[in-house]
Amino acid sequence: MVKNLYKYRYLLFEIVKKNIKLQYRNSVLGVFWTFLQPLLTTLVLVLVFSNIFGRSSEEVLNYPVYLLCGRLLYEFYTQSTKRAMRSIRLSASVIKKVYIPKYIYPISNVISTMITFLISMLVLVCFILYFQFFTDNPVNVSGYMFLSPVPLLILFVLCIGVGLILSVLEVFFKDIEYLYDVFCMLIFYLTPIFYNVSQLNIESKLVLTALKLNPLYSIVSMFRSCVLFGRMWEWSDFLYASVFAVVTVIIGAVAFYKKQDKFILHI
């Protein structure tokens, strides 16, 4: 599989390039939407939730930055997995005609979303700089920021795994597209994006476990530790998220490998 991927690396590169190039083609502002979209949606969330959850505290520190961290990661997760899910069916015309390793499609979609996501991280940088120099509510800038690629890498691996699983499911049951939309909404509320768990005073053990079982919870917490709070992440988060991501990739790869020859009969 690895040797095969090396042979088709140029195709992978071309599809990633195509996805990025076509995403903003024909829109007036073009690539600026990678910054504008997270900026504007974050503003909406800040407006809506700042009265309820916005009190900067030790757990939140700086609400706009807190919110942006969570939203950017969540957006990357949902966008990349949704695109990967549809990728096989959308490439049906090619898959039916020419032999190419099919896993290229879900993987390239995750990679291209990752690249636009990394570009949109500039918004986060701007936010941090703004609060650093123009307000008295700065973020804890520290050397831990250099560790922030680690949670992003875990997230990337997780997205590849989930993307592979979903793309297989979608070929056989198109309904998964609608189900997954609902699931993503659930994830939005299960991940502390606009709220902080300790503010909610949740007493039910069940809800707390449900929250912690969500790997995005651990990944977002890790990311915020590095970027916002300037401290080391909780090692339990690291362990849980990375094991979860690796297991997901293995399941995804096995499912994909076993089912890929049947794709052509269903698309």
Add this chain to the structure above:
Amino acid sequence: MKETLPAVKVENVSVLFNLNKEKIDNLKEYFIKLVTRKLHYTEFWALTDVSFEIMPGERLGVLGFNGAGKSTLLKVVAGVLKPTKGSVKVNGVIAPMLELGAGFDMNYTGRENIYLYGATMGYSRKFIDSKIDEIIEFSELQEFMNVPVKNYSSGMRARLGFSIATAVCPEVLILDEVLSVGDAKFKKKSEAKIKSMFDKGVTVIFVSHNTDQVRRLCTKAILIEKGKITASGTAKDVCDIYDEKVNKKK
């Protein structure tokens, strides 16, 4: 000796399709049918026990009526479809030319599509760079290279696809009724191009309903009926049998 290896070797290939009476593609239906045991499939053997060999430089014509299994056979040879039984061995680079332009992205410009299509066929960037002038020139689409392919006419699209696919000389070439691309002028040009590839010793699998073309272009032929090879031999013999069957049907 390396030369004696067949370019394409198809051994006892059978392909089974499950034809469900209606297409089930949502979970609810699937479970209901699974529980009520109504998940019946009609088994359909698109190909049964097909074997043949093509030596390098030979040109095989594949004849058969609609639905006989020709396209399935090509898909198996191209490696897109895995046979249920049997095996296919191909020595060398195989270039499928099935429905030209299938790998295009409609929002991409002509030039961008050349790179994308080339990558889909497994070529490297360097290689496409070295061939791009030739491709553009052959397609005669110089002025349209920066126009999105969605604005092309179907003839232009096919011309571009043909030019990319024939820019390389692969070892095995699959032609699925593509010699009817574009206007009369381009048709002549494309036939000449294919002939020149023949002269270089390319192995060809050629699918057509036109026995004149098969007689002209192929060295040997097979006739497929209901998934089975019913005749094989020289192009002339098989074409005669095919023509006879066509006349009988009338």
